[in-house]
Amino acid sequence: MTRFLSLTALILWLMCLSAAAGTLTIYTYESFVTDWGPGPKIKSNFEKQCGCTVKFVAIQDGVAILNRLKLEGASTAADVVLGLDTNLVAEAKALKLFAPHGLDPAGHSAPGWTDDVFMPYDYGHFAFVYDSDSLKKPPESLAELVEGGAKEKIIIEDPRTSTPGLGLLLWMKVVFGDRASEAWKTLRPRILTVTPGWSEAYGLFTKGEAPMVLSYTTSPAYHMIEEKTDRYKAAKFSEGHYVQIEVAGMIQSSKNQKLARKFMDFMLQPGFQDVIPTSNWMWPAGKTSKPLPKAFDLLIKPEKSLMLDPETVARNRKAWTDEWLNATSQ
């Protein structure tokens, strides 16, 4: 065992001696770089312009990217970090690893966001997606969902472990404010189960366990385009929908500042944005060269985008999670 270990260490050390040069290293989440994700096309589009090599480092999800940065500190290999959402921005800034992007902070179409460090590249709204075969009259507001009784169950995600779960927590907070705790208590009998992540929730939903699941307004576009069915729809709520904005930032200590800035600029051009809608299943935050596929016209458009500023979220997340725990446990 020990001999094996020292041998392993030796091999690893030898491998490290061969370091790569002249490449832009981008930390992002896994589904971004998979074959059917936006990564491969964006990589080749950008490489054509810059004459450089793009190297994606895929990390599980936004939270894991942030944690990776915390583990690595200033010695991080990243030049650009792509895939944090706005709720993580306050913590990311506190690391003091990021440099201002130097672009026009308002030069994008994501709702309610201007920041000189983190630039949005796409956004989406949380929504309850329902199965129109089994649910004929979906709720028309969050209040209606809360008070609707236990007959039509919903599946939600856990705010302690997932981004959509945190999204719903904040959505409830914005709409109900101090009464959020009571609202959760009223909603409780309607909750079939609280899953650790989106995958489990959506899996149970498509198996028919419950007619409604917490997901995104864009989810039905996937089913329409890839599965040619309009069975799954998102319920439009009159209070508005909580928005999730995905952002990217440049690392201060990077030796590829110029290249990184070039990429940040490219991020809002059609070469990047064209790829987003049908591979990341989110709304583009910049110009596309052609109109979006027709399925996107059929999606609900929230009247109002709800969002809390990152500092407020960072400050209150723990207390609000506890409030949620108390209201929904037992």
Added chain:
Amino acid sequence: MAQRDEPVDGHRTAIVAAWVVTFAIAAIAVVPLLRLATSFDSPGAMSLFEPYILGILRFTLMQATLSAVLSAALAIPVARALAKRQHFPGRELLLKLFAVPLGLPQLIAVLGIISVYGKEGLLNDLLAAAALPLLPAVFGLKGILLAHVFFNFPMAVRFLLARLETVPQENWRLAASLGFRPVDYFRHLEWPNMRLALPGVFSLIFMLCVTSFTIVLTLGGGPQATTLEVAIYQALRFDFDPALAARLAGLQIALCALLLLLLQRFSVSVATPPRLRISVMRPDGDDSHGRLFDALAILLGGLFVAMPIGAVLSDGLGADFGRLLGDQTLWRAAGWSTVIALTAALLATTAAATLAQAIARSDARRASVFRLAGNLVLLIPPLILAAGAFLIVHQNFDPQKSALFAVIIINAMMALPFALPVLEPAFRTSFETHERLAASLGMRGFSRFRLIEWPTLKPSFALAFLATVLISLGEFGVIAFFGSERLITLPLLLYQRIGSYRFNDAAGVALILLLLCLALSLLIERKMLFATRPPA
């Protein structure tokens, strides 16, 4: 007795080797934990003994105890029946199926269970067709127990059955000539042998359920169903408080160590010598009510395991295999899965054998140190192992390049506890049976192992190796941390596809993973078991 307290010369190597393994485990498991705990300031948001944690603790222990008791209790009649009925059509296939749940990612098992017991599941379809009342929803404690028993009961059956099959032919014959009734068989032959394996099996299941995460949250029905593992995950991921995560893991380890030590008091030795596993004829197979009972036990146990697996299979058949099989990524994932699982299993089985051999040659106190070393890895959450290992690797090596080694080593560590409950009783009986013979022949060390012990230990090795291969095949937590475009496994690929809505593809990948599990178990048990068979 004195002989066992002071190792005689030939045993020294075995003991020293076990200490080396123990320290290696401590180094790989505990060092990252400490490193993580001390590298970052704790925001101090949560203390260890606030009501939230205590509530979680209560629930964790309660569901784990229930799950382990249920799984083990149900396994006893089924293992007994399978041991008694050596020849019925489909027996081999059934045993292979019983190994499969070990290799399934939790999410897939949950979806399989939902396909059978869910609102629109198979059973409800049947009930509706028969105009009977439908099943209640599977969420809550019953859902958790259902899933845990599905995962662990078949493993318990395989482990107990392995013990029963080492009881030599003469004992059954002798019992028959003494006119044993079924209850006497149970009391004098079956129970003492199963009892040797039960504490190990029970503690393995208990620990697995303590650390259960996806199943507990997904099927639990709400945050009242939360395990310590969830709190650890939350502390490490969302709150990024590694110190708290490490403290919680410490609490989990301490509690379970206590339980393991308690259980060891029940671990008694029996002196039934194992023999070559030649097809066993059971003279007690003839009584008619026993036959009915056994048939029922095998049928129900088999259906319970086979139905969700069948659901995963039939879901998978709907995938577009033309496209899926043409995808390079799938083949890369299948390749890495196999390589990682086989390498990790080899390491794990070797380490477990080293420990088991030393346990057989140790007094109770030293045995429990080795046993703890082999078990406790399971209680350190994979995320902590991975994050800690990452921290160490990152500061010294390129994490992208060393990922494969980290994954294999952590996988081997996590698989080790699955090999130990099989190998430990096997080594103990083998030691007790052969000690005198070996001493009289003056055989020691490796030649003793190869010539005297190996032939009888072979089936146990096959099962231990199989269990460790399967558990590594289904592993997701560590690969999720270290995986990349290049380094991908089937479970990672599966979760990625689901993450982009591609449930159909994921079902296809699950089917392929399942077939890989079956193929490997067929291969491993064929190769290792049938090679020992004397030519007909």
